Amino acid sequence: MSNFSHINQNNQPKMVNVGDKKITKRRATAKACMYLGADIIRLLNDHELHTKKGPVFQTAIIAGIQAVKKTSEIIPMCHPLLIQGVDVTIDLINSKEIEVFCTVDIEGKTGVEMEALTGVSAAALTVYDMCKAISQQMIIKEIKLVKKTGGKSDIKN
Numbered sequence: 001m002s003n004f005s006h007i008n009q010n011n012q013p014k015m016v017n018v019g020d021k022k023i024t025k026r027r028a029t030a031k032a033c034m035y036l037g038a039d040i041i042r043l044l045n046d047h048e049l050h051t052k053k054g055p056v057f058q059t060a061i062i063a064g065i066q067a068v069k070k071t072s073e074i075i076p077m078c079h080p081l082l083i084q085g086v087d088v089t090i091d092l093i094n095s096k097e098i099e100v101f102c103t104v105d106i107e108g109k110t111g112v113e114m115e116a117l118t119g120v121s122a123a124a125l126t127v128y129d130m131c132k133a134i135s136q137q138m139i140i141k142e143i144k145l146v147k148k149t150g151g152k153s154d155i156k157n
Contacts, residue, residue: 006077015077021109026150030116032100032124033093035139040131041095053130057090060126064088064102067122071115078114081106086115088123100124101146111151117143 008014043049049056065086072080085105093099102119104112124140131138148155 013077015079016110018079018109023107023109024150025105025107026111027103027105027148028111028113028116028145029101029103029147030113030120031102031142031144031146032120032140033142034098034100034124034127035096035137035141036098036127036131037135037137038096039135040138041092043134044092047092049131051130051133056127056130059130060090060100060123061088063126064100064119064123068102068104068112068115068119071118075114075118079110081108081110081112081115083112083115086119088119090123090127098127100127111148113145113148117145 005016006013040049048058053059065088068086069083072078083104083106085103087101087103089101091099091101100120100123102116102123104115104119106112121143124143128138128140144157145155146157
């Protein structure tokens with residue numbers, strides 16, 4: 001028998017039943033570190049980069065928000081959730097790199113870690129897509145959960 005909650009007694013996949021869990025306030029924040037390179041960073045104007053496809057960071061933020069709302073459609077065992085808030089931010093951390101953060105809030109019976117990770121991933125991929133005509137040397141270096149509150153345990157990485 002597996003210790004995984006998404007495997008039943010017949011060793012087959014299942015969606016966890018959260019019906020008996022208590023509703024609690026839950027929040028998760030995920031981060032992506034992304035190397036853009038000096039050529040792309042030099043094109044920033046007022047913390048935004050405008051390309052033929054439009055404003056890069058604003059578009060990436062919207063993509064991240066949309067991805068959070070669609071997480072249960074692309075991650076098979078995620079429950080559809082009534083998302084109460086999403087905040088995606090993009091910060092310049094040096095002359096070549098950015099950090100993307102996605103924080104998701106709900107009051108519910110299950111956490112929002114996958115939603116935060118999906119949102120930050122989509123935002124970083126959108127930056128890549130919108131800047132690939134300038135440079136294909138970009139690297140999405142790290143995507144990780146940095147904080148989770150609510151439910152059984154809190155996590156801070």
